[in-house]
Amino acid sequence: MKRLTIRARLTLLYTALFTAAGAVLLAVTYVLVERQLPKTAVFKGATGIAGEAFQLPMEDRQAIDKIFVQQIDSVRETTLTTLLTQGGVALLLILGIAAALAWLVAGKALQPLQQITDTASRIAHSGRGLHERIALDGPRDEVKQLADSFDQMLARLDNSFDGQRRFVANASHELRTPLALNRALVELAITRSGASPDAQQLGEALLKVNERHEKLIDGLLMLADSESEITERTPLDLADVCEHVLKSVPMHASRVTRLLEPAPCHGDPVLLERLVQNLIENAVKHNVPQEGWIRVETSTVDGRARLIVANSGPEVPRYEIETIFLPFRRLGQERAGAIATRGLGLGLSIVRAIATAHSGKVTAAPRSGGGLVVTALI
Incomplete structure (x- = not known):
């Protein structure tokens, strides 16, 4: 039973x-x-x-x-x-x-319960349906009370997530102004004719730290924007986006293999370009110097655009695969690196958020022999 x-x-x-x-x-x-x-x-x-x-x-x-x-x-x-x-x-x-x-x-x-189940399923699969409500009609019985309670919970979650995104966006915008001012003052100080070598060296170090903070704020803004619901979608081809990004990202002598088949989809061009850029930059950064390789593939699977970015590199434990998609989380060996070479820990988080905003998904799997294979379906 x-x-x-x-x-x-x-x-x-x-x-x-x-x-x-x-x-x-x-x-x-x-x-x-x-x-x-x-x-x-x-x-x-x-x-x-x-x-x-x-x-x-x-x-x-x-x-x-x-x-x-x-x-x-x-x-x-x-x-x-x-x-x-x-x-x-x-x-x-x-x-x-x-x-x-x-x-x-x-x-x-049970039809009202099925309506509640369908709504919950759409929200769970889309990840961006918190604005949707059940709005069940009928007498105020137990099922109607359940649907109303579910709507109230969705409303509170929606307000909470919106408030969190607004806070991140507002805080990032507020921090941009003093960082820009700091950069201008440091550049002015080190470009003076009377600046000593020590002052210039200190200024360059401060500029690197300032640049890292600016990238962090840009990443937070991008993460906040990518977690918002996509309202306007434009037809584009992921193969074209990959070709454009590959021309602009420095490869550091890594061998690049392009297998770019047509992969049409609908989405936000800016966000999808950032998704491709983050994946390729992540593959370049975590690679074997001078001997590494990168493979970028695009295709269409079951009517959806698929992007695969594979790279050589150090072995990634399978139990840490999900960790790399969390904000500000990096693999253990990177935590002790220098500030200039360490990542921000936002790249793959932004990738997953952008894919989820487009009703897609991103998965990763370690390669035998080292490296990672990241697959995005849009």
Whole structure:
């Protein structure tokens, strides 16, 4: 029973109740008919009275009485047997019809729950449907209260995520101004004719730190924008986007293999270009110096654009695959690196957020021998 659906369980329950009611009705009918049928005790001796009237011998009276009683018993038994057999057959036929009706009634009764399930499923799969509501109509029963509670939960989650994105965007915008001012002041200080070599070296180090902070803020802004719902989509080809990005990203002597087949899709061109750029830059950064290679593939799978970026490099533990998609999370060996060479920990987070905003997904798998294979479906 635990493996059956609620609809199947309700159907079985309705059918069982109807079966019990039909069996009770058949039993009551049997008892009532059995009491109304004539009994042999009533007719015993009746032929004796008729025999006296017709002056029949005693032997003939007894023989007639015996035959009459046998006929009464036969009629009584046949009637009750027919009632049971034909009533049982009729009950079975009606049970089949009742089961079909119970299945339809259960489906109708569970239709509001199916509407709630469909809405929750769309939100879970799209990842950007928090603005959607069930808005169930009907009387304020238990199902209506459940749907309203679900809508209230979605509204609170929607407000929470919107507030978080607004906070990140506002904070990033507020931080851009002092960083730009710091960069201008440091550049002015180190370009003066009287600046000492130590001051110039310190200024260059400050500029690198400032540049890293600016990239961090840009990454936070991009992450906040990519986590917003995509409202306008433009037709484009991921193969063209990859070709454009490959021309602009420095490869540091890495061998690049291009397998760019047409991969049409609909989406935000700026965000999808950032997705491709982050994947390729991540493949270049985490590679084997002078001997590394990168493979970029585009194709169409089941009507969706697919991008695969594979690279050589150090081995990636399978248990850390999901970690690299979290914001500000990097693999263990990178945490001790220098500030200038360490990543921000936002690249693949932005990639996944952009893919999810386009109702797609991104997966990664370690290569045997080292490196990573990242697949994006848009």
